[in-house]
Amino acid sequence: MVSPRKDAVDEVAPDKSPHGQSTDRGSHRSEPNNVSEIRAPQSDQDGSTPLNVRKKDSMESNTSQSLRSDPQGSASSIKSEKASETTTDIILASPSGPEGSTPTIMREKVSEDGYNWRKYGQKLVRANEFIRSYYKCTYPNCRVKKQLDCTHSGHITDTIYFGQHDHPKAPNLPLAVGFVVSIVEERPDDSSSSVAKDKSSDTHEQTPHKTEPMTDSQLSIVASDDVKPLSQSNKIRDEINDDSPGSKRRCVSPLAI
DNA sequence: AGGCTTTGACCATGT
DNA sequence: GACATGGTCAAAGCC
Numbered sequence: 001m002v003s004p005r006k007d008a009v010d011e012v013a014p015d016k017s018p019h020g021q022s023t024d025r026g027s028h029r030s031e032p033n034n035v036s037e038i039r040a041p042q043s044d045q046d047g048s049t050p051l052n053v054r055k056k057d058s059m060e061s062n063t064s065q066s067l068r069s070d071p072q073g074s075a076s077s078i079k080s081e082k083a084s085e086t087t088t089d090i091i092l093a094s095p096s097g098p099e100g101s102t103p104t105i106m107r108e109k110v111s112e113d114g115y116n117w118r119k120y121g122q123k124l125v126r127a128n129e130f131i132r133s134y135y136k137c138t139y140p141n142c143r144v145k146k147q148l149d150c151t152h153s154g155h156i157t158d159t160i161y162f163g164q165h166d167h168p169k170a171p172n173l174p175l176a177v178g179f180v181v182s183i184v185e186e187r188p189d190d191s192s193s194s195v196a197k198d199k200s201s202d203t204h205e206q207t208p209h210k211t212e213p214m215t216d217s218q219l220s221i222v223a224s225d226d227v228k229p230l231s232q233s234n235k236i237r238d239e240i241n242d243d244s245p246g247s248k249r250r251c252v253s254p255l256a257i
Numbered sequence: 258a259g260g261c262t263t264t265g266a267c268c269a270t271g272t
Numbered sequence: 273g274a275c276a277t278g279g280t281c282a283a284a285g286c287c
Contacts, residue, residue: 120281120282121279127277134280138260
């Protein structure tokens, strides 16, 4: 839209460090950095560079399935055309039954985790094939962040959590609990998931959880032993498709979905 | 009135 | 060193 910010920045701070933003940015980099390590293993399976994965991913995703190889090699999967992690989210919105009127794009704020998230950014990634939305936990002291990748069709293909909440969940989200539990219990065979689970349970640090793509019940949690941040990505493929495509909510607010 | 979403731009990192 | 991609911030607008 307008580019006020640019002007403002130019005028206010040429170097953009009035409030310490630059500092912030620098700090933030650290977080994602950890994640990189986490994600690396996934692609590592390929034996290539972690970062490359993302780029290549775009191509793979094209085929409807990306191969996010898992570190354990167990769940690799994939984002099918109908992948969508926010199953819970959808459920949340659906029950209310506002269907029909406005698309379920309303601000739910509560995600499958049961926490309140605020969107702070959105970006086209992977050759613009995917829309990545950035969310931050709205809790005062909570710095947990999460990224949602979705296709233009509105299908969530990937959800990544950075950090862990050390505060109670939103009161209005019963599903969240079940969801999380499912993740942990559903994958007992995953050595990594065990670790991740363990850490996530014990450590309240900023652990990015990455939900990996798998069936609705399958969720793999990847975590790096060294880094606190765990990445948990859950992708539920197939499914959500049940919703009428027409009523599909825009990818814009996955959590609101 | 407050909070959240949206969008553009900037910066950082990686290739 | 340049290009491309990714992540975050900030302003405006909307609910």
